[in-house]
Amino acid sequence: xxxxxxxxxxxxxxxxxxxxxxxxxxxxxxxxxxxxxxxxxxxxxxxxxxxxxxxxxxxxxxxxxxxxxxxxxxxxxxxxxxxxxxxxxxxxxxxxxxxxxxxxxxxxxxxxxxxxxxxxxxxxxxxxxxxxxxxxxxxxxxxxxxxxxxxxxxxxxxxxxxxxxxxxxxxxxxxxxxxxxxxxxxxxxxxxxxxxxxxxxxxxxxxxxxxxxxxxxxxxxxxxxxxxxxxxxxxxxxxxxxxxxxxxxxxxxxxxxxxxxxxxxxxxxxxxxxxxxxxxxxxxxxxxxxxxxxxxxxxxxxxxxxxxxxxxxxxxxxxxxxxxxxxxxxxxxxxxxxxxxxxxxxxxxxxxxxxxxxxxxxxxxxxxxxxxxxxxxxxxxxxx
Amino acid sequence: xxxxxxxxxxxxxxxxxxxxxxxxxxxxxxxxxxxxxxxxxxxxxxxxxxxxxxxxxxxxxxxxxxxxxxxxxxxxxxxxxxxxxxxxxxxxxxxxxxxxxxxxxxxxxxxxxxxxxxxxxxxxxxxxxxxxxxxxxxxxxxxxxxxxxxxxxxxxxxxxxxxxxxxxxxxxxxxxxxxxxxxxxxxxxxxxxxxxxxxxxxxxxxxxxxxxxxxxxxxxxxxxxxxxxxxxxxxxxxxxxxxxxxxxxxxxxxxxxxxxxxx
Numbered sequence: 001x002x003x004x005x006x007x008x009x010x011x012x013x014x015x016x017x018x019x020x021x022x023x024x025x026x027x028x029x030x031x032x033x034x035x036x037x038x039x040x041x042x043x044x045x046x047x048x049x050x051x052x053x054x055x056x057x058x059x060x061x062x063x064x065x066x067x068x069x070x071x072x073x074x075x076x077x078x079x080x081x082x083x084x085x086x087x088x089x090x091x092x093x094x095x096x097x098x099x100x101x102x103x104x105x106x107x108x109x110x111x112x113x114x115x116x117x118x119x120x121x122x123x124x125x126x127x128x129x130x131x132x133x134x135x136x137x138x139x140x141x142x143x144x145x146x147x148x149x150x151x152x153x154x155x156x157x158x159x160x161x162x163x164x165x166x167x168x169x170x171x172x173x174x175x176x177x178x179x180x181x182x183x184x185x186x187x188x189x190x191x192x193x194x195x196x197x198x199x200x201x202x203x204x205x206x207x208x209x210x211x212x213x214x215x216x217x218x219x220x221x222x223x224x225x226x227x228x229x230x231x232x233x234x235x236x237x238x239x240x241x242x243x244x245x246x247x248x249x250x251x252x253x254x255x256x257x258x259x260x261x262x263x264x265x266x267x268x269x270x271x272x273x274x275x276x277x278x279x280x281x282x283x284x285x286x287x288x289x290x291x292x293x294x295x296x297x298x299x300x301x302x303x304x305x306x307x308x309x310x311x312x313x314x315x316x317x318x319x320x321x322x323x324x325x326x327x328x329x330x331x332x333x334x335x336x337x338x339x340x341x342x343x344x345x346x347x348x349x350x351x352x353x354x355x356x357x358x359x360x361x362x363x364x365x366x367x368x369x370x371x372x373x374x375x376x377x378x379x380x381x382x383x384x
Numbered sequence: 385x386x387x388x389x390x391x392x393x394x395x396x397x398x399x400x401x402x403x404x405x406x407x408x409x410x411x412x413x414x415x416x417x418x419x420x421x422x423x424x425x426x427x428x429x430x431x432x433x434x435x436x437x438x439x440x441x442x443x444x445x446x447x448x449x450x451x452x453x454x455x456x457x458x459x460x461x462x463x464x465x466x467x468x469x470x471x472x473x474x475x476x477x478x479x480x481x482x483x484x485x486x487x488x489x490x491x492x493x494x495x496x497x498x499x500x501x502x503x504x505x506x507x508x509x510x511x512x513x514x515x516x517x518x519x520x521x522x523x524x525x526x527x528x529x530x531x532x533x534x535x536x537x538x539x540x541x542x543x544x545x546x547x548x549x550x551x552x553x554x555x556x557x558x559x560x561x562x563x564x565x566x567x568x569x570x571x572x573x574x575x576x577x578x579x580x581x582x583x584x585x586x587x588x589x590x591x592x593x594x595x596x597x598x599x600x601x602x603x604x605x606x607x608x609x610x611x612x613x614x615x616x617x618x619x620x621x622x623x624x625x626x627x628x629x630x631x632x633x634x635x636x637x638x639x640x641x642x643x644x645x646x647x
Contacts, residue, residue, distance in 0.1 A: 007582060008578055011455065012575050015573045068579075
């Protein structure tokens with residue numbers, strides 16, 4: 001068992017790191033403060049192929065493996081959680097389902113511009129009454145002639161309004177199972193921004209990842225072509241769950257990056273900050289805290305990278321992804337909180353990055369499946 | 385158009401400089417990067433490739449580890465990489481280095497050769513012009529902007545930095561340019577480019593592949609330069625601070641300079 005990265009992966013990390021330090025870090029505080037979507041940074045990332053890292057070259061992507069993509073989200077999130085999630089939502093939640101379930105025509109029409117970065121992607125599953133209970137979908141899609149007519153709304157949609165292409169989950173009917181129980185038939189669709197009947201509601205004001213655009217999507221008699229059904233009718237729930245398995249690796253990478261970033265800044269800070277005539281890094285309490293933080297960060301990294309490798313080599317990787325996200329998110333929350341504590345009063349101010357990182361970290365325990373959902377997935381695999 | 389870019393892997397001096405006990409650089413203890421001036425030279429070549437179409441070959445001389453800068457250059461968009469490495473070439477000064485690289489370049493076709501102005505580890509700015517001498521090519525050093533390349537009439541127009549101004553020089557092709565870091569902002573690699581770069585073969589040449597070079601001009605033995613001593617920058621003390629009125633300040637400075645026999 002070899003835990004060293006290949007030279008290619010090391011060089012890719014150097015690329016992501018250099019880009020993050022030079023292009024993303026200087027804007028992170030402003031992006032958070034102003035809640036502005038960092039469109040300029042996204043444009044730069046589009047040019048460098050960061051928006052299609054794991055997509056095959058024949059579809060406009062970079063043709064790299066999920067680990068390379070994971071490291072990109074990790075390095076971006078080390079300096080800016082907002083930028084990390086923009087790439088993650090676009091890649092994992094929009095490119096990936098179209099790549100996996102799309103027809104050749106859909107891939108040419110939607111995946112190619114997404115992977116090239118010409119178009120930004122988003123994913124709509126969550127509704128006011130359908131969060132963790134994703135089966136509680138209310139948004140409906142009805143086939144009328146050659147068109148699907150969508151009605152309903154989606155909330156908390158990352159990249160909302162900024163994105164051009166949306167993968168939307170909706171109810172297409174009701175079915176009886178073998179025991180005569182009625183079950184919703186759920187399907188997936190591709191919807192373009194600008195389609196009549198598709199509008200945006202309020203923008204969420206959030207605790208963290210404040211530069212990421214989080215919007216409500218509203219569908220009012222929104223008509224899309226029949227061929228925009230993604231995958232088969234009735235397979236939408238499976239598509240959504242499989243998409244989230246991949247998305248969780250992206251969010252795990254975001255959480256990992258936040259934890260790593262907070263640890264790095266804390267190490268720098270405790271060397272400089274003096275109390276009682278010594279740097280606070282010379283106190284054993286600080287040293288032990290740092291040791292625990294670093295150990296957990298490394299453990300999280302191993303789980304995240306293992307999940308990324310599982311996505312490459314295994315057909316099903318739900319448990320690996322759930323473990324990676326659960327652990328990395330909780331480590332992110334713990335490490336960023338400790339980072340603030342070790343920064344003392346300064347850590348509570350917006351002058352220091354750790355304050356933002358702590359706010360950014362919280363969402364990683366919630367979105368794309370809460371920590372509780374991850375525990376359900378993991379225990380479900382143990383008790384089946 | 386065929387462009388050859390000479391690059392060097394250098395220690396990243398941002399993290400400080402470390403020496404071996406014998407005074408030479410402890411390269412293993414420092415991160416290695418592509419020399420900044422060379423990277424600007426590579427970017428200039430890649431822009432010419434974008435504009436006119438070109439095949440860009442990167443050449444480096446160094447330890448086998450120097451392959452990394454070739455991979456990086458290829459991940460940025462260079463087409464081919466040539467690594468010149470051989471034990472007998474070690475310890476080369478600028479003379480032996482330029483002889484070695486000229487010996488390698490004689491095997492390649494080129495319309496334009498670009499080197500960096502100087503490397504941040506040696507700071508001599510000699511290797512580029514020396515290569516041009518060995519190959520009998522015109523050289524434009526300190527290139528800060530490439531204005532025009534005319535492939536039909538085979539000339540290039542370049543701005544050469546010069547103190548408070550720049551010179552506009554026109555040279556026939558093939559010629560050699562030495563590039564300044566200010567020439568441009570080098571592009572990033574791309575993720576896919578990195579994996580492609582590692583999938584490609586790199587040409588490795590040793591002493592026997594060098595053309596028309598005498599052994600007496602190679603390696604440590606072929607290096608006329610002797611390093612007497614090398615040291616890190618000596619840090620200056622905080623100095624002396626005095627607060628005086630202008631007239632008093634002038635008197636104080638004059639007194640100090642007289643005391644030290646400067647004036």
